[in-house]
Every structure is written in structure tokens, then in C-alpha cells.
Amino acid sequence: MLTRRRASVLRLIIDEYIMTATPVPSEALAHKYALGVSPATVRNDMATLEDGGYISRRHISGGGIPTDQGYRYYVESLMREEDVPVDERLMVSHLFFLVERELEEWNRLAAALLARTLNSVAIVSFPKAARTRLKHIELVALQELLALLVVVLRGTRLRRQLIAFDEAVTQDELNAISNRLNALCEGMTRPQIVACADRLSSQEGGIARAVVQVMEKEDALRYGELCVEGVRHILGQPEFSGGEKTMALLDLLEGGRLVTSILPETVAPDGVQVIIGSENREDAMRECSVVLAGYGVPDEVGGALAVLGPTRMPYDRAVSRVRFIGSLMSDLIGQLYRERRPG
Amino acid sequence: MLTRRRASVLRLIIDEYIMTATPVPSEALAHKYALGVSPATVRNDMATLEDGGYISRRHISGGGIPTDQGYRYYVESLMREEDVPVDERLMVSHLFFLVERELEEWNRLAAALLARTLNSVAIVSFPKAARTRLKHIELVALQELLALLVVVLRGTRLRRQLIAFDEAVTQDELNAISNRLNALCEGMTRPQIVACADRLSSQEGGIARAVVQVMEKEDALRYGELCVEGVRHILGQPEFSGGEKTMALLDLLEGGRLVTSILPETVAPDGVQVIIGSENREDAMRECSVVLAGYGVPDEVGGALAVLGPTRMPYDRAVSRVRFIGSLMSDLIGQLYRERRPG
DNA sequence: CGTTAGCACTCGGAGGTCGAGAGTGCTAAC
DNA sequence: GTTAGCACTCTCGACCTCCGAGTGCTAACG
Numbered sequence: 001m002l003t004r005r006r007a008s009v010l011r012l013i014i015d016e017y018i019m020t021a022t023p024v025p026s027e028a029l030a031h032k033y034a035l036g037v038s039p040a041t042v043r044n045d046m047a048t049l050e051d052g053g054y055i056s057r058r059h060i061s062g063g064g065i066p067t068d069q070g071y072r073y074y075v076e077s078l079m080r081e082e083d084v085p086v087d088e089r090l091m092v093s094h095l096f097f098l099v100e101r102e103l104e105e106w107n108r109l110a111a112a113l114l115a116r117t118l119n120s121v122a123i124v125s126f127p128k129a130a131r132t133r134l135k136h137i138e139l140v141a142l143q144e145l146l147a148l149l150v151v152v153l154r155g156t157r158l159r160r161q162l163i164a165f166d167e168a169v170t171q172d173e174l175n176a177i178s179n180r181l182n183a184l185c186e187g188m189t190r191p192q193i194v195a196c197a198d199r200l201s202s203q204e205g206g207i208a209r210a211v212v213q214v215m216e217k218e219d220a221l222r223y224g225e226l227c228v229e230g231v232r233h234i235l236g237q238p239e240f241s242g243g244e245k246t247m248a249l250l251d252l253l254e255g256g257r258l259v260t261s262i263l264p265e266t267v268a269p270d271g272v273q274v275i276i277g278s279e280n281r282e283d284a285m286r287e288c289s290v291v292l293a294g295y296g297v298p299d300e301v302g303g304a305l306a307v308l309g310p311t312r313m314p315y316d317r318a319v320s321r322v323r324f325i326g327s328l329m330s331d332l333i334g335q336l337y338r339e340r341r342p343g
Numbered sequence: 344m345l346t347r348r349r350a351s352v353l354r355l356i357i358d359e360y361i362m363t364a365t366p367v368p369s370e371a372l373a374h375k376y377a378l379g380v381s382p383a384t385v386r387n388d389m390a391t392l393e394d395g396g397y398i399s400r401r402h403i404s405g406g407g408i409p410t411d412q413g414y415r416y417y418v419e420s421l422m423r424e425e426d427v428p429v430d431e432r433l434m435v436s437h438l439f440f441l442v443e444r445e446l447e448e449w450n451r452l453a454a455a456l457l458a459r460t461l462n463s464v465a466i467v468s469f470p471k472a473a474r475t476r477l478k479h480i481e482l483v484a485l486q487e488l489l490a491l492l493v494v495v496l497r498g499t500r501l502r503r504q505l506i507a508f509d510e511a512v513t514q515d516e517l518n519a520i521s522n523r524l525n526a527l528c529e530g531m532t533r534p535q536i537v538a539c540a541d542r543l544s545s546q547e548g549g550i551a552r553a554v555v556q557v558m559e560k561e562d563a564l565r566y567g568e569l570c571v572e573g574v575r576h577i578l579g580q581p582e583f584s585g586g587e588k589t590m591a592l593l594d595l596l597e598g599g600r601l602v603t604s605i606l607p608e609t610v611a612p613d614g615v616q617v618i619i620g621s622e623n624r625e626d627a628m629r630e631c632s633v634v635l636a637g638y639g640v641p642d643e644v645g646g647a648l649a650v651l652g653p654t655r656m657p658y659d660r661a662v663s664r665v666r667f668i669g670s671l672m673s674d675l676i677g678q679l680y681r682e683r684r685p686g
Numbered sequence: 687c688g689t690t691a692g693c694a695c696t697c698g699g700a701g702g703t704c705g706a707g708a709g710t711g712c713t714a715a716c
Numbered sequence: 717g718t719t720a721g722c723a724c725t726c727t728c729g730a731c732c733t734c735c736g737a738g739t740g741c742t743a744a745c746g
Contacts, residue, residue, distance in 0.1 A: 025709055038719055043710070061710045061726050101505045136483045140495050142679055148499050152483050156491050158503055162444045162679075231574065232593035241586070250575035336485055336505075368738055383690055386739070404696055404739045 002052070002073075008035065009045045010054055011078045014066045018312050021238045023063030068277035068311065071289070075274050075315050082316040084324045088117075096328055103156055106332060107227040110305055110325050115230025118318050120309035123258060126224030127296055127303040127333050129155045132215045134185050134193060139163070139174035139207070147174055149207065151214045154187075155301045156336055157224075159214045163207065177204055181211070190215045223259050224303055237310050239287060248284035253308075261285070267294035267304040272323050277311040287311055291318040293326040297337045305329065345395070345416075351378065352388045353397055354421045357409045361655050364581045366406030411620035411654065414632070418617050418658050425659040427667045431460075439671060446499055449675060450570040453648060453668050458573025461661050463652035466601060469567030470639055470646040470676050472498045475558045477531050480524055482506070482517035482550070490517055492550065494557045497530075498644045499679060500567075502557045506550065520547055524554075533558045566602050567646055580653050582630060591627035596651075604628070610637030610647040615666050620654040630654055634661040636669040640680045648672065 002010065012033055016024045026046055030039040046064050049055045054070035057063070066074070092113060099105035107124045114122035133154040140148040145168060151159045181204060185193050190212055197208040231253055240246045252261055261282045267273070275290040289311045296302030305326055307318050345353065355376055359367045369389055373382040389407050392398045397413035400406065409417070435456060442448035450467045457465035476497040483491040488511060494502045524547060528536050533555055540551040574596055583589045595604055604625045610616070618633040632654045639645030648669055650661050 023709095027709075039709095040719055040721095041717085044718085047711085057710090059726055061708070061724085063709075103503055103505065136481065138479065138481045138493065138495070140479045140499075142499065146679070148495065150481065150493060150495060150501065152481070152491065152493060156483075156485070156503065156505075158493065158501060160446055160499065160501055162446065162499075229597070232590060232597050235590050235593060243584070247575060247578050250578060254572070254575050336489070366738095370738075381690055382738095383692095384688080387689085390740085400739090402697055404737070405698080406738075 002049075002054075005035070005037070006045045006048060007078060009042060010049055010066075010070060011074065013046075013049075013055060013064050014070065014074050014078075017064075017066055018314055021312060023058060023065050025063040028063075066312075068279065071276045071311055071315070072279075075276070075319075079316050079319075081320045081323075084320050089324070092325065092328065096332065100332070106329065107303075108229070110329060111227045111229035114305065114307050114321060114325060115233065117321055118307050118309065118314070119230075119233045119236070120307050120313065120318070121228065121230045121234055121253065122305070122307050123262070124227045124229075124305040125263070125303040126157075126227070127155060127301050127329075128218075128221065128224040129153065129157065129301045130299055131189055132218050134188050134211065134215065136186065137178050137181055137207070137211060139178045141169065141171040141174055144168040149210055149214075151211055153215070153218065155333075157218070159218065161210060161214055163210055165203075177207055180204060181207060185211075190219060222265070223263060226258055228253060228258070234309070237312075239310050239312070245284065245287065249288070252282060252284050262290060262308065263292070263304055263306065267292060267302070272319050272326070274315065274319065289313050289315075291315065291322050293322045295326040295329040296333050297330070300337050301333055303329070303333075345392075345397075348378070348380070349388045349391060350421060352385060353392055353409075353413060354417065356389075356392075356398060356407050357413065357417050357421075360407075360409055361657055364655060366401060366408050368406040371406075409655075411622065414619045414654055414658070415622075418619070418662075422659050422662075424666075425663045427663050432667070435668065435671065439675065443675070449672065450646075451572070453672060454570045454572035457648065457650050457664060457668060458576065460664055461650050461652065461657070462573075462576045462579070463650050463656065463661070464571065464573045464577055464596065465648070465650050466605070467570045467572075467648040468606075468646040469500075469570070470498060470644050470672075471561075471564065471567040472496065472500065472644045473642055474532055475561050477528050477536060477554065477558065479529065480521050480550070480554060482521045484512065484514040484517055487511040492553055492557075494554055496558070496561065498676075500561070502561065504553060504557055506553055508546075520550060523547060524550060528554075533562060565608070566606060569601055571596060571601070577652070580655075582653050582655070588627065588630065592631070595625060595627050605633060605651065606635070606647055606649065610635060610645070615662050615669070617658065617662065632656050632658075634658065634665050636665045638669040638672040639676050640673070643680050644676055646672070646676075 009029060012029050013024045016028065026042040027039040029035065030037060030042045035042065046055065049064070050057065053067055054073060055064040056067050058065060095109060095113070099109055107126055111122040111124040134151070135154050136152040138150040140150065142148055145165045147163045147165065147169065149161045149163045153159065185196060188196065193208055193212055197205050200208055231250070234240045234249065235246065240249070252258065262285065272291065272293045277289060278286050280286065280288065280290065287310060288308055290306050290308050292304055292306035294302055294304050305322060307322055352372060355372050356367045359371065369385040370382045372378065373380060373385045378385065389398065392407070393400065396410055397416060398407040399410050401408060438452060438456070442452055450469055454465040454467040477494070478497050479495040481493040483493065485491055488508050490506045490508065490512065492504045492506050496502065528539055531539065536551055536555055540548050543551055574593070577583045577592065578589065583592070595601065605628065615634065615636045620632060621629050623629065623631065623633065630653060631651055633649050633651050635647055635649035637645055637647050648665060650665055
């Protein structure tokens with residue numbers, strides 16, 4: 001446990017380092033902020049902090065740099081989560097209101113907002129249902145032997161797939177098939193549809209199997225499709241101005257390995273998690289921190305949103321923004337999911 | 344017009360520079376390739392090329408570097424488009440075959456393949472119909488006052504939108520509405536539906552207007568959604584290892600300004616275009632080249648695919664790959680669009 | 687006239703030195 | 717526990733020098 005003043009010193013070092021990205025000297029602290037003590041005292045405190053592993057120095061006569069442990073302590077004990085200013089709240093709510101009808105836009109908006117306000121990379125996953133349930137199917141004739149299968153899953157997820165037939169079918173026939181399947185399978189989970197498929201004609205059974213395939217693919221994913229925004233920002237950060245590390249990071253961000261390497265196994269909705277530097281699984285992320293939260297309706301549907309930046313990240317702002325936008329998304333999704341269950 | 348040997352020298356300089364990214368000295372050329380003349384002669388030729396504006400030198404005693412004009416001459420007159428090797432053709436065709444049923448995957452695959460084989464950024468637009476025509480609509484009840492409108496446009500494009508009602512509606516009522524609208528409006532363009540909407544009940548008219556809105560948004564776009572892949576590769580290029588230029592470029596790539604700033608107004612299907620360095624509209628692209636082609640069915644549906652790299656780009660490989668994958672995509676799309684018109 | 691050999695010249699970049707300045711650790715006093 | 721003073725360390729930028737690559741020029745040759 002740190003004394004009150006040492007904690008302040010650590011906090012100031014972190015605040016200062018986050019702003020300037022340069023090692024923080026003792027004198028700047030004693031001078032700039034009214035600590036009421038002399039630089040020498042601050043130096044002593046800094047020596048203690050260094051012994052405790054909260055800060056390090058690049059060279060003997062360089063200022064203090066927070067370590068991952070220092071940031072961790074800051075996030076746990078020192079940081080006061082910044083309130084999202086009213087005008088920002090209003091602005092964001094308004095923007096979401098504008099795209100309320102456009103499901104695709106929610107995530108893009110969330111990602112764009114996070115990326116811009118925090119000058120970082122933002123990753124937002126499309127919502128994904130815990131148990132995929134069929135909502136509706138639709139068959140559209142394209143050619144004599146080719147049709148488009150549109151599958152609407154619970155929670156408004158949409159999938160499409162081409163279906164080839166052995167013999168010509170008309171749109172009327174397709175309508176008949178889809179009506180029958182809809183009547184039979186609405187609200188069913190994958191295993192239920194599989195069981196059901198046995199009792200169908202071969203043609204209908206074929207469609208049902210295609211539907212099951214679509215749902216299978218959906219179930220296999222841990223997260224919905226990801227929306228990544230703001231990659232340009234990390235290049236602006238001095239620690240990533242170029243070189244190996246940056247390449248490795250971009251590899252991660254682009255290669256679709258995000259899910260396996262950055263996002264955790266599961267995300268609890270509404271709790272904001274912070275992963276700092278070396279706490280990350282990937283080597284390439286060792287100088288990055290991730291602030292993430294889940295959103296959605298527990299046990300029903302959910303997704304994750306995350307902000308990725310250098311460890312030198314304004315955690316107070318990041319946490320509050322991620323929390324805010326996460327709860328906004330939860331509300332939006334919640335509206336869709338409380339379907340026909342008044343209350 | 345260049346003499347035969349000078350053209351060869353230019354070609355060799357470009358080939359060499361593309362490989363090594365370092366200025367090409369006269370001796371390397373005379374020595375490495377069997378030109379049959381002495382370095383001094385090559386030097387004279389290089390002086391002529393420099394006067395003609397085909398190459399430049401970074402400093403007085405540095406080797407030759409191709410200019411944009413040099414690359415242009417190379418692309419027009421010197422380059423032999425590399426044949427895509429048989430095994431690569433097979434591999435690519437096979438990969439497309441694997442995702443034939445998954446419309447979303449076509450573009451992603453195309454972009455991923457281009458990016459990987461050419462070590463560049465690849466941009467592929469989703470196909471977009473020249474004239475948006477309604478294919479089918481679908482209404483799915485979500486809550487008492489909320490429904491999901493699914494719009495299938497000609498060419499298998501899918502859009503969705505939330506619809507709020509003033510009073511409760513059942514799924515049966517929604518089915519009735521969608522059946523009526525489908526019967527009435529299938530295959531119609533936007534103005535036709537607008538005209539049609541007057542003759543409808545207020546409820547049906549509301550849905551029709553929503554459909555029109557969706558189509559409007561679709562018509563407003565010049566290209567379909569873009570799929571960008573391989574951004575990491577440009578960071579690997581020595582000319583973009585970091586700094587201002589790279590930031591500016593990433594800004595362009597991410598900001599959705601691709602369409603306005605990189606892709607041209609229109610793309611003719613099947614013709615491969617090359618835009619070199621300063622020929623680009625954007626300043627940030629002054630050290631980049633773009634190789635692009637259209638794909639699709641003329642006057643029906645189309646999109647574009649492009650490869651973006653440093654001006655020091657293997658044009659011969661890029662042009663052939665873009666052409667190859669473009670024609671593959673055209674074939675795939677063509678199959679969908681020859682709907683119910685045998686022949 | 688095109689080509690070649692020889693040679694002096696130029697220029698960039700690596701490596702080294704130097705000095706200034708920042709910021710510390712230590713010590714001794716309060 | 718806090719403070720002042722001071723010597724010490726280390727980085728960083730400026731400056732320099734030198735090396736060598738690669739050229740341009742000139743003069744000779746077929």
C-alpha cells in the first residue's frame with residue numbers, strides 16, 4: 001500500500017506521461033502541481049515507487065515512466081472515472097437516434113465514435129444470440145435452378161445463401177415451401193430443426209438442411225462480425241510511429257485474429273474490463289492496453305466493444321466512454337429482444 | 344521514342360528498382376544483365392533517359408530511379424503482362440468454388456487473394472446494380488409495434504430496416520401486406536414504386552415508402568460497400584515505413600473517402616486501368632499506384648476491384664491478377680444476373 | 687557517331703567526438 | 717521525514733571527418 005502522497009505522485013506521473021509521452025522528471029511534478037513538497041522529496045518518493053515496481057526509468061537520469069503494474073494500480077485504486085459530459089451524451093444519443101432504424105449502422109457508429117473520441121482503435125462486434133433461433137426464412141427465385149435463401153435469425157440477424165435445385169422451381173412453389181417451413185420451425189433452435197427435418201419432403205428437407213447449415217456457422221462463432229475503426233490513430237502515437245511492432249500489431253488487427261488474440265473468451269455485459277500491456281496474450285500487444293465491455297441482454301444476445309491503444313492511454317476517459325456506449329447499445333438491443341413479452 | 348537499347352535499360356532499371364527499392368547504378372545493369380555494352384554506354388543512355396524525364400536521381404552520384412513518366416512508359420510499351428501460372432489459377436478457382444454459395448464471401452476472398460499475392464492493399468466493392476429493382480420484401484414481427492423490413496433487391500442485395508407502427512400488428516397481417524406488395528411491385532424500379540404507392544392503403548403505403556427510402560439510399564451510392572484488405576502490407580514497404588505520408592494514406596483508406604478519392608467515377612468492366620503516382624487526385628496518393636478493373640454485367644450490375652501499392656509496384660503481376668480475378672468475379676455475378684432468361 | 691576506358695569529382699552516410707543540459711542520487715543539515 | 721546543495725551520469729543534437737559508391741567528363745578508338 002502506498003502512502004497518500006506517493007499515490008498522488010504516481011497519479012501525477014501517469015497523468016503527465018499520458019499527455020506528453022515523455023518521461024516525467026521530479027521537478028516538473030513539484031513545480032507544476034502544488035504538492036507542497038520540494039523536488040527532492042518527490043525524488044525520494046519516486047525512488048520508492050521505482051523499488052515497488054510502479055515506475056521505471058529508461059536511463060539513470062531520465063524521468064519516471066509508469067510500468068504496467070503502475071497503470072494497474074492507477075486503474076484499480078487511483079483513477080476517478082471521468083463523467084461523460086452532458087453535451088457529449090446528448091450528441092451521441094442523438095447520433096444513435098438518427099440511425100435507430102438502420103441496424104447495420106449501430107456498430108459502425110459505436111466504433112467510429114469510440115475511435116474518434118479516444119483517438120484509438122475501436123472494435124465492436126455485431127450482436128450475437130446466445131442460442132440461435134430461427135425467426136423466418138424466405139426463398140427468392142433467381143434462375144430456374146437457383147434460388148436465394150434468406151434466413152432471419154432471432155435478434156434480426158440476417159444471412160443469405162444460394163441454393164441450387166435439380167429441377168426448375170417457380171416462385172410460387174418457393175413461397176409454398178417457405179410458408180410451410182416458417183409455420184413449422186419458427187422460434188426453433190438448431191437441434192429442433194434437425195429433428196423436424198425428418199418429417200419433411202425431400203425438397204423441403206433440403207432447404208431445412210441449408211438453414212441448419214447457416215445456423216451452424218452462426219453458432220460456431222464466439223462473436224458476431226467485427227467492426228474495426230481508427231487504425232490510423234495508432235500510427236499517430238509516438239510509440240508506434242513505425243517499425244516492427246507496428247507491423248505485428250496491424251497484422252493482428254487485420255488478420256481476423258482479433259477474436260482469438262485480443263477479445264477474451266467471454267465478456268460480462270456492463271462490466272468494464274481493462275487489460276494492460278503484458279497482461280495481453282499476444283506479444284504484439286505488449287505495449288497496448290484494451291478497455292472492453294460487453295453489451296446486450298444476458299443469456300439472450302450480446303456482443304463486445306473494445307478500445308485498443310498504447311498502454312499510455314487515458315484510462316479514465318476510455319472506461320467511461322466504453323461504459324456509456326456499451327449501455328446505450330444494450331438499451332437498443334434490449335428493445336429488439338423484448339419481443340412480444342410485454343413488461 | 345526510345346531506341347531499342349535505351350528501352351531495355353529503362354525496363355531493367357524499373358525491374359531492378361521494383362525488386363530492391365534502391366537506386367540502380369549503371370554498373371549493376373551492365374554487369375548483371377548481358378547487355379553487351381560497357382557501363383559507360385549504359386551511363387550515357389541513363390543520361391538520355393534522365394533528360395527525357397523517364398528516370399531521376401536522388402543525388403548527383405546516386406543510381407537511377409524511375410519517374411512516374413518512366414513507369415507510365417513501362418506500363419504502356421515495355422511491360423509484358425505476366426501470365427497467371429496454371430497452379431495459381433486452379434487454386435484461386437477452387438477457393439471461389441468453395442464459397443460459391445456464400446455471397447458475402449466473394450468479395451472478401453477476392454480482396455484477400457489480391458492483397459496476399461501482390462503484397463498490397465486490395466479494395467473490392469460489392470456488386471451494385473445499375474438500376475435498383477425490387478425483388479422481394481419480407482416483414483418480420485419483432486414486438487407489438489416494431490417489425491423488421493427485409494428488402495431483397497435485384498442481384499441478391501439485401502437491406503434491412505426497422506419499422507415502427509402506431510398500433511399493434513400480427514405476423515399474419517404483416518404477411519398479408521408483404522404478399523400484396525410483392526405481387527404488386529416485383530421487379531419495379533424506384534419511381535415505379537413511388538407511383539404505385541398512391542393506390543395503396545395508408546399502412547401498405549407506409550411500408551412502400553420505407554422500401555423506396557431503402558432503394559434511394561442504394562441508388563445514391565456509386566459503389567457498393569467496400570472490402571479493404573492488406574493495409575498491413577504498405578507498412579512493410581520501405582517508402583512507407585512510417586511518418587506523415589503513411590498517416591495521410593491510412594486516413595484515406597479508413598475514412599470512407601476511398602470512393603471519392605481513389606476509385607474513378609466509372610469503371611469499364613474488363614479493362615484494366617493503371618493510375619501512377621501523381622496521376623492520382625489525392626496528394627496522399629502521390630507515391631502510390633492503383634491498378635483497377637471493373638467486373639460485372641454491362642448495364643446491369645457491376646463493381647470494381649483495385650490494388651493499391653507504392654509506385655514501385657510489380658505492374659506486370661498486378662495487372663494480370665486484377666484482370667484474372669475480375670473476370671472470375673464477372674462470371675460469378677453473371678450467373679446470378681442471367682435470371683430466368685435462358686440463353 | 688556511337689562506344690569505351692580512365693580518372694577526378696561529388697555527395698551521402700556511417701562513425702566518432704564534443705559540449706550542453708537535463709535530471710538524478712547522495713550527503714549532510716534542518 | 718524533509719530539504720538544499722552538488723557532483724555525477726547519461727542522452728541528444730551538432731559538428732566533423734572519412735570512406736566509397738557511382739557518376740560526369742574527356743579523350744581515344746573503331
